[in-house]
Amino acid sequence: MGKTLRHQVVALWLDVAATKPPGLPPQVRTGAARRRAECMLDSAERGTARLLVGTEAEHLRAVCFLVPNTSPVMAHWCMLTAVMVHPSCQRRGLGRRLVSHALEWAQEMGYEAVYLIARADRWLEAFYASCGFREVGRSPGAIREHDHRIHDLVHLWCGLGIAQPTHDSGQ
Template identity: 45%
Template sequence: MPLTFTLDPAITPALRDGLLDLWTDVTDAGGAVGFVPPVTREDVRPELLRHFAAMSEGRARLLVGQDEEGRVAATAFLTFNTHRLMTHWLWLYTVMVHPRHQGKGYGRDLLAAAEDAARGLGFEAIRLTCRGGLGLERFYASCGYKEVGRVPGAIRVGPGEDRDDIFMLLPLA
């Protein structure tokens, strides 16, 4: 059954808790979403609050995918570029699909919903970064994104474990 996507849902305690659970579960399953496992909800909470602050300031929008039971199953934050010469594109951050839903095509659905949202908001491109060493760049490339830059060893996930920071771009025009 497909996910139901909502741009800018009301931030309720249930949604907040669902986002915390999603982020924690994705990280603990090995997902590259800003942390190294294991994490707790309390580890993730400050970062989620930073995203909420950006939303309240009008600098970001939240896209949420919910499963047939109404649980948060996928998410991405569409973050506006504040540099006055780069306002024609936005960043896609914290792209996540819950591990119980992986392999169902929901990642592609989430990226398509993000693309639709960005187009609807009048943007010409989406940029994102991903952590090397996990094959994420191949997934994003299969969804139309092109690698436009790479910083070798920019992400340190542990002692002696450095990963590339890969920049991807999806032109919308």
């Protein structure tokens, strides 16, 4: 990965963090966003995550990462994380195209499903449902913001149409 792409991903991450605060004070938010971006980019460079990008007019405007499981018993699914679209480009289909591409890539790589977690938000939940994800659980009160607002985390799953093994409930 070149320095230019790395710089563009970090800049996008900071722009998104500045306008969509994840519940942290601005000075903490910027530092945390930069560290998280650098960590995910390092993972992509090591090959432990796959970076997917969305462009518009030849400018980086969206990113996400697919992270495979390292456990042999969970190697049939991967995790979609850090899905973000530049604030100036939201609600124009770029995020949907990016997620669709991520799901296609995961299927081509032989994954049976993609999992993600998101902050409970009606718009996000509806967006991911329209992309083929379904809610499989919640972590109540998992996010506590600096102003003491509390939010759930929503666990989402998207089967990729590959033959699924029969489910053994352990009974």
